[in-house]
Amino acid sequence: MSSTTGPIDLTGELVASRRRPPTHxxxxxxxxxxxxxxxxxxxxxxxxxxxxxxxxxxxxxxxxxxxxxxxxxxxxxxxxFPTLLTPIRQQTADTGLTTKTAWRAFDGAVIESVIMRYPQGPDSPGRTTVCISSQAGCGMACPFCATGQGGLQRNLSAGEITWQVHDAARRLAAGELPGGPGRVNNIVFMGMGEPMANYNAVLAAARQVHAAAPDGLGIGARGLTVSTVGMVPRMRQLADEDLPVTLALSLHAPDDELRDELVPLNRHFNVDAVLDAAWYYASRSKRRVSIEYILIKDINDQAGRADLLARRLKARGDWGWFHVNLIPLNPTPGSKWTASRPKDERAFVQHLERAGVPVTVRDTRGREIDGACGQLAARTGAVAR
Incomplete structure (x- = not known):
């Protein structure tokens, strides 16, 4: 499978011709x-x-x-009730609080999901987040991403997407995971694949996860986050749905020259286009948009880029509807990309804070295992030939 983007319908649907999974x-x-x-x-x-x-x-x-x-x-x-996904490998990290599972689908495709438990503490009520995949592989070809390096195999069905959440909810309720019985609080469509390139199935899965029992799993819309690297037509379409999920825009660079390299889709929808679409989503949904920004050593972590990011966000109406989520890169073996130096990360944060931009640094999980998205699947044989 090539790691190029392949045929893309710019309305947001990636073309991937494979047999469909059985209906569930x-x-x-x-x-x-x-x-x-x-x-x-x-x-x-x-x-x-x-x-x-x-x-x-x-x-x-x-x-x-x-x-x-x-x-x-x-x-x-x-x-x-056919079996849609079969667990074939599991890794744990963070004293058991992070569980990553590789699943094999009916056609041999391998995907991942991750359960992350955050214990209750003085500043946290305690929660469990499940990160799920929406595609087997990914056609966006971002060079620092393990999933993107493998290319796209196919879209997942709504049933296959929801299966990952249902299994996590079942295991938590049964007390099968470290930390005792619990429930799923948050779902992030940030695993393998570009969710907006599988829009209809992702939206169907999100509605089903959100629907109250017995029609669904009853997880509030505010606990659902859908990510995208910037499929502008689908971002705008999502804004007009009656499902106020959180939108996470994987920006990774504030300038087109660098973003063209880091996110090839930027050649179709540039920084201004994706930020305008993000602002449209915020203004329609009244939900703050998360600007995801992976910090890569000597690539996109310069203080000047933090200043440029702040200017571009503040140029959009009530820019307080944006929140920057900085993510230290979880490098893949053999990759030239690695995480920023701590001093550069601190400087990036300081420049955003000085400009008044809300910013946090993500608590990165799974560094002692195949923590990067797509890494466990690749090791387990995800890229079907």
Whole structure:
């Protein structure tokens, strides 16, 4: 698989021709679930019972669903509950608080998801964030990204995307992970792939994760974050949806010359275009946009670039709707890219703060394992040939 961007429909949909995964209950809307149950010759109310077991009780084994007749359990299982993803490798870090799983799909594609637990403390109520993938591989070809180096295999279905969240919710509720029983508080579409290039499936998964039980997992929209490297038409489309998730724009450079190198899509949608779209999203959704900025040693971490970033943000209306999230690069083996020096990171922060720009430095997880996005999948055989 080439690491070039390949064919791109600039409305936001990457072209990837592969067999589609089998249809799962999580690929259906609540209305479609009722229609499908009736199509099996079962009463309509069985759809709500099935959804309650899957989403409400988080029970993945239809044989256990005793509120359905035994014959119906088998029928429903065969029709709507194929195994979409199989765990094939797992790594833990941060004294067990970070769990990274590589999954194999029906066609051999390998993706990743990560569960990150943040314990309760004096300044934190405690929370669990799940980072999920939206594509097998990625076609954006950002050179510092392990996923981008492997190229795009295909889009994931809504069911495959939601599967990652459902599994995390089930494992947490059952107390299978270090830290005891818990629940998912935040979902970030920041794993493998460009979410906006798989817009319809990502939006369907986000709605399903957000929907109250028994139709979904009941995670508030404010706990959902969707990232993009700057697919402007889809950013604007998302602003007009009735789902006020947090938008995270992976900017990584405030000038077009450098961003063309770091984010090849910038040649289609430049810095001004993506920041204008981000401002449009903030003004429509009334949600602050997170400006993601990976700090790379001697590449984009100069204090002058922090000043330029501040000027470009402040040029957009009420620029207080932006928050800069600085991310120390988690380097991949053999890469020429590495994290900034601590002194350069501090200077970057200071220049943004001096300009009045809200800024934080992300607590990077998983450095002692294959922590970079796509790294575990690559080691596990993600790039199908």
């Amino acid at each position: 209950w999580m690929d259906l809307t609540p209305e479609q679930r009722v229609e499908s149950i009736i199509g099996l010759g079962l009463p309509a109310y069985r759809a709500r019972q099935v959804s309650y077991q899957w989403f409400g009780r988080l029970d993945p084994v239809p044989a256990n669903w005793t509120d359905l007749p035994a014959a119906s359990r088998q029928q429903v299982s065969e029709a709507f």
